[in-house]
Amino acid sequence: MLRNCGASVLRRLRRMWRRLWLLLRLAVVAAVAFAVVGGWAWFERSYIYPYDYRSYIETSAAQQHTDPFLVAAVIKNESKFRSDAASDGGAVGLMQLMPQTAAWIAGRLGEQFTEDYLYDPAMNIRYGVWYLAExxxxxxxxxxxxxxxxxxxxxxxxxxxxRYRWTDTFDEIDAIPYPETRLYVRAVLEDRAQYKRLYEE
Structure with missing residues (x-):
């Protein structure tokens, strides 16, 4: 009886060891694969700081002489790179433009405008970058x-x-009266630094 019990325990221990050994090998393979594809930087680029629509962003930023990484950070915070994003307040698209603002931009550019344009990534980015540069x-x-x-x-x-006698050299984010805007400005500037770190060539 005791001999059978001991043999059963030994078999269980062997099975457990085989499973642990398999898990260890899988972990090593996963770690190697992770390193091969770029490790943490790859994960950041893929999931935390995506740079979708990069060609549109860089083309529009170059035309308006503004920082493409700042634009990417604005898009990340405005829509998380979802071209179909729409806010409860009526803002639309990647850069969350209000239709009336976009219509004003189109007028300044001498273009016709319909709200459908705001769901087009290239158009939304072009208008949003123009507005940011303005x-x-x-x-x-x-x-x-x-x-x-x-x-x-x-x-x-x-x-x-x-009201607060700010000048063009204003740099106190904490002095911005709206909490949402304080958080937004800080988040965009922090994200811009990360985009620059990850994508600057």
């Missing part, structure tokens, strides 16, 4: 103010500048 010009290259205006509206930022 805000950068309006606020004399101050990215914090431009991003705050992109999120909260240029009128609000102008009001804050007048």
């Amino acid at each position: 805000l950068e010009k309006e606020f004399r290259g101050n990215e914090i103010l431009a991003l705050a205006a992109y999120n909260a509206g240029r009128g609000n930022v102008r009001d804050w500048m007048e």
